Amino acid sequence: METIKDIFKIGYGPSSSHTMGPARAAKIFLNRNLDATTFKCILYGSLARTGKGHLTDYIIKKTFNNKPIEIIFDFDKTYNYHPNAMKFIAYQDHKKIDEWLVFSVGGGTLKELNEPRTLTDATIYPHHLMNDILKYTKDLKMGLDEYVEKYDEKDLDEYLLAILKQFKKTINQGLYASDILPGGLQVQRKAPLFYQKFLSNPTLELLTYTYALAMSEENASGNLVVTAPTCGSCGVVPAVILSYQKMNEVSDEKLIKALKVAGLIGNLAKTNASISGAEVGCQGEIGVACAMSAAAISYLKGASNEIIEYAAEIALEHHLGMTCDPVKGLVQIPCIERNAIAAMQANNASDYAILAGNKHNVTLDSVIEVMNETGHDLHTKYRETATGGLAIHQKK
Template sequence: DMSHLSDILRWCEHSGRSYWEYVEEREGVDIWEYLSEVWKNMKECIQRGLDTEGVLPGPLNLRRKAADYFIQAGGYKEALKDRGLLFAYALAVSEENASGHTIVTAPTCGACGVLPAVLYHLQKNRGFSDMRIFRALATAGLIGNIVKTNASISGAEVGCQGEVGVACAMASGAATQLLGGSPAQIEYAAEMGLEHHLGMTCDPVCGLVQIPCIERNAYAAARALDSHLYASFSDGIHRVSFDKVVEVMKQTGHDLPSLYKETGEGGLAKDYTQTD
C-alpha cells in the first residue's frame, strides 16, 4: 500500500484511474456499503441540527445558530444564499457534536462539520447522485488517512491544524473530484486546504468544543470551496506537494507549546472563565 499522496497521484496518472478507484482496490467493494451508512448519518445530522434551537450544554450558554443561519440564508440572492447555507450546514453538525449527539468524525469530532457541509451543499445544489458522493467520501477518507499515517489528526498532539486543517483538506479534495477536477487538481486543492491552516492552534474556551471550534468549522467549509476554485483555475502543477505540507504540519505541531494544544489554557482560552 502507498502511504503518500504523491505516489497515489502517480498511480492515478499512470493507470488513468481516480483516487476512489485506488480506495476500492485496497478496501474491496464493501467500502461502498460502509460509506453509504456514513453519508446517511451525515445527512441526518445536518437535518437534525438545522431543526434544533436553544442553548448548547455547558457553562458558556452558547446559543445554537444553525437554524437561524439556514432561515436567513433563504432571503439572499444566489451567491450569498449559497455561502449562508454552507455555514448553516457546518454549524448544524458542529452543534450536534457539542450537544453529544450522533456525528461522523471527519476526521475528528471537533472538525466534524466541514466535510458533511461541503458535500451536502454540492449534492443539494448540483444534484449529484449518492454514488458520486460516496466516491468523494472515499477520496476524502484517503486524504485523512494519509495525514493520520504520516502526521496526526489529534488536536492534543498537533493543534487544530490537524483537525479543522485536515477536514478542510479532505473537503477541498472531495469537492474538486465531484466538480470534475483531475487527480493533480484534487491533490492541489487538498494541499491548499491544509497549508493555509498551518500553525492553527487548539485553544477551546473552558475546554469545550464550542468556541472557537464551531465557527471554525463553518469558515473552513467556505475555505474548502475556495481551495477547489483556486485549484480548478490551475493545471494542478504547483511547487509544494500535499505530502510536504503534511510533514511540515507534523513538525509545526511538535513545535507548538502545549498551551496551544487542547489544554484550554492558552490562546483564545486564556483569561476566560465560566462567568465571562
C-alpha cells in the same frame, strides 16, 4: 495505510479523542474483566486537562454502566508517545487483576504504547505518500476514487452510504434545534437562524455555513455525529459535499465516491502526521477536514487527480500552525465557527486550484510533514489543554 472507514466513524460527540476513543477503550477493558468488582481509570495529559469539558469522565462512567469506577485526573504526567493516555485498572476483592495503558490518538482510534502509526497489521494500501499514489494512478489512468475502491475493504460503499445517511440525519436535527449549548458558556445555536436566512436567500455559501453549524452544534451537544476526521471538525466535510449536492442535484453514489477521495486525504494525514488536536493542534483537525473537503469538492467538479492534490495541499497549507485552545475545554469556542469558516475555505481552495492549474511548488506530502513538525513544536498550552490562547483570554 489502514481502511478509510477509520476516518469516518459514527459516535457520540463532542470529541473523538476525548469521548469516542475513551468509550471504546472502556468497553474493551470492561469486556475483558467481567468478573472484576471495582475499576480505576487514570487520565493523563490532554485527557486530564480537557477531560471535564470534553466529557471524558462522563462517557467512561456511562460505558461502565453500574460498575463502580474511580476516575483520577493526573495533571502532571504526560507520555511522549501521545498526550491522550489513560490507564484502566481492574480489581477483584481489592486485588489488582488487570491493567491497560492505552492511547486515544485521534478520530476515536486507539493504540498501545509505542505501537507503530505508519505500517501496522491493518495496513491494506500499498502506498502511504500522495506522490506515489499520483504516479501509480497516472500510470494506470485511474481516478483517486477508483484507487480507494481497489485497495480498501470490499463493503466500503455500503459503509459510506450509512455515513452519508448519518450526515443528513444529524444535520437535519441540527437545523431545528434551538437550545443553548450545554457546558455553561451560554452559546446559542446558530444553525436554525442561518437556515432561515438561506430559505429567503438560497445561496451555496449560506447553505454551507448552515450545514457546518448544524453538524458542529449537534456535536457540541453530545449527540450522534460522524468523525470527519474527528468530532471537533465533523461539520466541514458534510457541509461542503451536502450543500453542493443540494444546489447541483448530485447523486448519493457520486457523493460516496467523493467521500472516498476525502477519506484518502484524511488517511494520508493520519498516517504520516496526526489528526489529533492534542498532538498537533487544530491544524490536524480543522486543517485536515478542510483538505479532505477541498479534495472532495474538486472531485465533484471533475478535477484531475493532480488538481485534487493541489486543492488539498492549499487547504492544509493555509491552516498550518493553527492552535487548539478551546474555551473552558468545551468543543464550542472556537470550534463551531471554525468548522463553518473552514468549509468555505475548502470551496475557495478548490476554486483556486482549478483556476491555477496543476503546476505548484509545494506538495501535499510536504505540507503534511510540515504540519507534523509544526504541531510537535507547538507549546503544550496550544494542544488541547485549554491552558493558553482563547481558552484563557476569553472576555467575560
